[in-house]
Amino acid sequence: MEINRLQKELTDLYRTTMDYEFRKATYDNRMNSLRKIYEELLEETASACDGSDEALESLAACVPEYAAGDLAGQPSKRKRELKSLDHKMNMVSYFLPLLGLAPTEKAQQLTQRMVDIWNEKMPEYKIGHSTYEGISGGFKKGIFCYITTAVCRSLDKPDDCYELTALRRYRDDYLLMSDGGRELVEEYYNIAPTIVKRINREKNPGEIYRGIWQEYLRPCIRLIEENRNEECREVYSRMVRKLEKDYMTGQQEGDER
Known part of the structure; x- marks a missing residue:
């Protein structure tokens, strides 16, 4: 039929x-x-x-x-x-x-x-x-804060929580306007969906997200509050590089083509 x-x-x-x-x-x-x-x-x-x-x-x-x-x-x-x-x-x-x-x-x-x-x-x-x-x-508008959103959700924080709002404002008002900042954000949005998916496939995604929060995102929030924007960018860049190394280097079992 x-x-x-x-x-x-x-x-x-x-x-x-x-x-x-x-x-x-x-x-x-x-x-x-x-x-x-x-x-x-x-x-x-x-x-x-x-x-x-x-x-x-x-x-x-x-x-x-x-x-x-x-x-x-x-x-x-x-x-x-x-x-x-x-x-x-x-x-x-x-x-x-x-x-x-x-x-x-x-x-x-x-x-x-x-x-x-x-x-x-x-x-x-x-x-x-x-x-x-x-x-x-959504990609064109840059609204996909994949990693930061995944981290905050793992900590039971809502999508409009203070931390996510601060990070988005930093991205839009400072990072996108700074020299080389747009390229960094573009790279982040290119790899972030795959990174989140691979973290979610790990045995301990909650622990991994808490580590990202402690090592990168919480320090970023503090630096933003102190108006130390360039230092925040350095932390942000380290996070992208570290996650790229951990979750985008080589092929993992079950990865897509």
Whole structure:
């Protein structure tokens, strides 16, 4: 049946994007390439969704069902937790944004229904809706404070906490305006998503984030408060170099292409 074929092809596409890394420098080119390669599949998916709500429901369910089955088949809780990070990252960074580019007014309905089914089947591994425009635009605006946000969340601090607000203000008002600062920020945003993902795959991510907080971010906050902006930049640069060395040098088991 046509729907069965589309379900299989969408699942195969999802499995393909599981192998892609999520980096600012390559994201737009990767998405444009995927859009061209899978143009026919996106058009057929759009046509099926426009044809009936039943078809839309069936197509929305195929990938969540595949992911749930893959996680259920993992031999241990630890492996299941690690695998869930791969699935969640793939879903929100590549698959949903790509499917949202299908040429139909129901693209948003399809991807949102896919998120709903995912969260129903895997409530312990919930995801949110995402779009290509939102992710690409976020990169361009520089709003992805991946590492600092991950650290603060590990310490139960909200997204609008004093520390994150201070660091963002420092980035926007000083670092981006200083000589070479924009290049440093660009490099940070290029590697930070992969670094966070690799830290989350470690056995002790909370301990690692606390170490980053103690050694780099808390000193940065103190230096910002004392208006010692250039010294803060030195600490910031050391953090980027250290994390790049620890988590971006060589290939780690399970890394993406």
